Amino acid sequence: MHVLVTGGAGFIGTSFVRMILRDRPGWRVTNYDALTYSGNLENLSEIEGNERYSFVKGDVRDAQLLDEVLPGVDAVVHMAAESHVDRSIMDSGPFVDSNTRGTQVLLDAWRRAHGVDRRFVYVSTDEVYGTLPLEDKNALFTEETPLQTNSPYSASKAGGDLMVRAYHHTHGMDVVTTRCSNNFGPWQFPEKVIPLFVTNLLDGKKVPLYGDGRNVRDWLHVEDHCEAVLTVLEKGRSGEVYNVGGNNERSNLELTHSILSIMGHGDEMIEYVKDRPGHDLRYAIDASKIKRELGWEPTRSAWPGALEDTVSWYTENRSWWERVRSGAYQSYYETQYG
Numbered sequence: 108m109h110v111l112v113t114g115g116a117g118f119i120g121t122s123f124v125r126m127i128l129r130d131r132p133g134w135r136v137t138n139y140d141a142l143t144y145s146g147n148l149e150n151l152s153e154i155e156g157n158e159r160y161s162f163v164k165g166d167v168r169d170a171q172l173l174d175e176v177l178p179g180v181d182a183v184v185h186m187a188a189e190s191h192v193d194r195s196i197m198d199s200g201p202f203v204d205s206n207t208r209g210t211q212v213l214l215d216a217w218r219r220a221h222g223v224d225r226r227f228v229y230v231s232t233d234e235v236y237g238t239l240p241l242e243d244k245n246a247l248f249t250e251e252t253p254l255q256t257n258s259p260y261s262a263s264k265a266g267g268d269l270m271v272r273a274y275h276h277t278h279g280m281d282v283v284t285t286r287c288s289n290n291f292g293p294w295q296f297p298e299k300v301i302p303l304f305v306t307n308l309l310d311g312k313k314v315p316l317y318g319d320g321r322n323v324r325d326w327l328h329v330e331d332h333c334e335a336v337l338t339v340l341e342k343g344r345s346g347e348v349y350n351v352g353g354n355n356e357r358s359n360l361e362l363t364h365s366i367l368s369i370m371g372h373g374d375e376m377i378e379y380v381k382d383r384p385g386h387d388l389r390y391a392i393d394a395s396k397i398k399r400e401l402g403w404e405p406t407r408s409a410w411p412g413a414l415e416d417t418v419s420w421y422t423e424n425r426s427w428w429e430r431v432r433s434g435a436y437q438s439y440y441e442t443q444y445g
């Protein structure tokens with residue numbers, strides 16, 4: 108089996124590439140990534156030289172390059188995306204271009220290379236469902252929940268998601284889509300809330316908490332997510348959507364208190380900042396379909412252990428995040444949080 112992973116130099120992609128090489132001994136992986144600000148090959152230094160791994164610097168919007176690369180590939184796992192909601196609020200253009208148009212260009216190239224019979228997995232997000240009310244704790248996103256996107260990021264991901272669906276219905280392509288909740292773990296770009304807060308505290312800075320912190324997210328360890336994607340790649344039913352979640356709902360304030368407590372700080376390190384415009388209130392996932400049909404459920408996401416391990420990783424890998432946080436990221440941080 109030869110899998111091409113788009114976005115394989117990002118947070119989830121690097122974990123997925125490592126997992127394939129570790130857990131599927133006969134498989135080959137091509138990592139196809141444009142190396143935007145969030146792509147980092149340093150995260151894969153341990154597998155450099157592995158003869159089952161190769162890297163192609165390429166953009167999912169580059170049809171010509173895809174036509175050269177895809178013919179020898181058995182399956183595509185499409186993870187490449189502009190992934191940060193706050194950036195999509197500042198400028199949505201790159202999001203529509205990479206996430207919606209890029210997915211269409213990649214689907215067309217995949218169909219040119221192999222017709223419709225080879226598998227294409229699209230890594231979407233639970234954010235395509237919009238938001239749930241805070242008051243109704245029993246409300247969950249199911250695969251039948253209508254797509255009601257609220258941020259330019261989620262709208263651009265839904266564009267790709269619907270394009271994938273359309274290529275199945277129109278052309279009969281073998282596609283499967285996953286919609287996953289918030290991931291955490293090592294090697295996450297420190298613009299996202301957990302590494303942002305942990306690295307701020309390690310630097311003696313306060314943590315910028317949006318609004319009153321009552322927004323709720325479901326948290327899933329990145330390796331659980333990758334295992335779900337691998338399961339869907341191997342066993343998912345063609346044309347289906349599978350929700351992926353951690354059964355691990357926390358308000359942002361609870362998350363902040365957990366991080367502060369693990370790191371030995373108190374509430375004085377919280378700086379309440381102006382809320383994100385259009386901030387979705389609550390994401391919560393019904394992931395019973397993937398468990399029932401494919402036998403997947405999370406095994407690495409339990410709190411507080413998984414969060415403690417993640418905090419330890421950033422504590423022990425200061426040189427990594429100091430490098431990643433320098434340069435262009437610094438000016439983004441200052442624009443965002445002053």
Ligand SMILES: NC(=O)c1ccc[n+]([C@@H]2O[C@H](COP(=O)([O-])OP(=O)(O)OC[C@H]3O[C@@H](n4cnc5c(N)ncnc54)[C@H](O)[C@@H]3O)[C@@H](O)[C@H]2O)c1
Pocket residue numbers: 113114115116117118119120139140141142143144145146147165166167168185186187188189190191205209230231232233264286287288289290291296
């Ligand atoms: N992080 C989460 O919590 C989460 C949750 C659900 C779904 N997702 C989805 O998972 C995928 C990966 O997310 P992540 O957190 O690893 O993001 P990330 O920002 O860490 O990585 C994205 C990767 O995509 C690459 N990329 C961006 N645009 C590209 C383009 N046009 N062509 C080729 N490569 C390009 C970047 O260089 C980077 O390596 C995304 O599709 C995202 O929407 C993420």
